[in-house]
Amino acid sequence: MAMTHDTPGSTGESTTEGIEESVREELLALRDSIDNIDAAVVHMLAERFKCTQRVGRLKADHDLPPADPAREARQIARLRELAVSAKLDPAFAEKLLNFVIAEVIRHHETMARS
Numbered sequence: 001m002a003m004t005h006d007t008p009g010s011t012g013e014s015t016t017e018g019i020e021e022s023v024r025e026e027l028l029a030l031r032d033s034i035d036n037i038d039a040a041v042v043h044m045l046a047e048r049f050k051c052t053q054r055v056g057r058l059k060a061d062h063d064l065p066p067a068d069p070a071r072e073a074r075q076i077a078r079l080r081e082l083a084v085s086a087k088l089d090p091a092f093a094e095k096l097l098n099f100v101i102a103e104v105i106r107h108h109e110t111m112a113r114s
């Protein structure tokens with residue numbers, strides 16, 4: 001899953017110059033909320049990885065396999081249902097979860113080797 005994109009804003013120019021004041025205010029207010037949501041996502045992911053690191057330790061100590069495909073299938077089915085009820089594209093929710101799980105499994109594989 002490609003998680004990067006071009007970032008034209010990273011060179012310093014802003015899209016909020018030269019636009020109507022009320023539009024600019026609404027855009028800035030929405031961006032404030034987006035920044036808060038992004039911060040929450042980072043904090044939630046950090047907590048999730050704290051848990052998965054502990055799972056990885058348990059698995060490494062007890063010679064359990066890094067991945068559990070049956071568990072993943074249940075998580076994906078559940079997340080797709082949650083996405084539908086939240087009006088989020090379930091295919092996107094599945095891709096995102098798979099992306100996170102792939103990283104977790106990579107960590108668990110590293111822990112199993114050490």
Ligand SMILES: C=C(O[C@@H]1C=C(C(=O)O)C=C[C@H]1O)C(=O)O
Nearest residue numbers: 052055066067068071072101104
């Ligand atoms: C965290 C675990 O290890 C792996 C990672 C998972 C996850 O990130 O949710 C789920 C299943 C496993 O493939 C687990 O087995 O619970």
